[in-house]
Amino acid sequence: MANQHSRIVERALTRLKLRQLRLLIAVGQHGNIQSAAADLGISQPAATKMIQELELDFEVKLFRRTNRGAIPTVFGESLIRHGKLIFAQVSHAAQELDDLNQGNSGRVVIGTLLAASSSLLPQAIETVLRTRPNVMVKVIEGTNDALMPALLSGEIDMVLGRLPNLRHRSKIVQEKLFSEKVLAVAGPQHPLAGKTGVTFDDLKPSTWILPPVETTLRRQVDQYFIKQDQYAPAIAIESVSFLTNRALLRAHEFIGLMPEHVPSLDLENGLLTRIDWDVPFGAGSVGVSHRGAESLSPASAAFLEALRTAAEAF
The missing domain is CATH 3.40.190.10 (Periplasmic binding protein-like II)
Structure with missing residues (x-):
């Protein structure tokens, strides 16, 4: 295994070309060799040969040919990922040299x-x-x-x-x-602004501004809502934009959930108010x-x- 690794590394150092990696990435993006070859301005036979050379040098199959096109294997996906990283580093190097050249x-x-x-x-x-x-x-x-x-x-x-x-x-x-916790915040005009000992029952009629479903905080919110007798807000806005959320909170009777440092300046200046509810999730x-x-x-x-x-x- 060590000899195989050394052999592949030696081939990569002496034979691998950036043009081959560009083609590899392009095939992964387009899903077929013909479109990738056109994108790079080379013929399809030349592109096919370049892929075959890569497969020989790395001793793995990089694509599966199907009626839907060229599908990357796990080896192809891995090499594509590393190829993107190489090009990103080349781009950063060029940018850094340009920055230094410009002072x-x-x-x-x-x-x-x-x-x-x-x-x-x-x-x-x-x-x-x-x-x-x-x-x-x-x-x-x-x-x-x-x-x-x-x-x-x-x-x-x-x-x-x-x-x-x-x-x-x-x-x-x-x-x-x-470390920080999550706060429930609203506009200063909200009916719950200034009320002490707010409970979740007090919050149930509210319209909520929630983080997007792909975030960890949203998953925690949803889990908590499920535990509250399958509670589902009548209206919920998904937004990660603080400027948008701030405007909505100040214009409507919404409840927003935010990490505590996010609204700190607005809370100090009275633009937003903290709802006196100890948020039971989201600390991180x-x-x-x-x-x-x-x-x-x-x-x-x-x-x-x-x-x-x-x-x-x-």
Whole structure:
């Protein structure tokens, strides 16, 4: 087995071409060799030969030919994933060289979840820019289901927010920064604003603003609702946009569920109010996920340290 591994590595180092990986990824995207070949501007016979050479070099079958086209095998899916990571790293290298050529000192791409975007992330950005004023920072907001694959493929450098449970953990490094709970919030005009000892029965008639179904928090909400005699809100809005949620809460008698640091400034300024209900779910760890220290550029490493410093105040 060791000899086979060494043999394949040697072939990859001496014979593998980026053009072959581009074709491999394209076949995976299009589902057939003909469309992938057209996309790359090569003939179908040439493309077929390139795939065959890859299969010989790696000693595995990469695609199954069916009447529906070329379907990646588990080996094909694995090599496609690694190919995407290689191209992402090449793209990042080119971007970093361009940044340095233009007088910038690196680039960091951050994926962020709602739990971290309102306070922790801005503080970390301010810290980095004080010491590295020419760093280019790109922020992409989304859910773990969208951000984690982008992290694994190298499209983003790190994900900041609620740490996912178990999924992806074997492939990435996770670092807890602080713990937080979930709050029920509303606009100051809500009938329950200012009332003490609010119970779930008081909340049942409400229209809810809930996180999307693909989030961990939403799964916890749904489990809790099921335990409350199969409770189902008459109206529920799904939204991860804080600006949208804030506007809806202030204009209507809605109840929103948010990690406690998200609405903190609005609660202090009276734009929103906390409902006096001790949310019995949703407490969790907020942290940062990345592909390991060796994957971090100097700018990304500096940003990670800035996150750690900012989190000390939470």
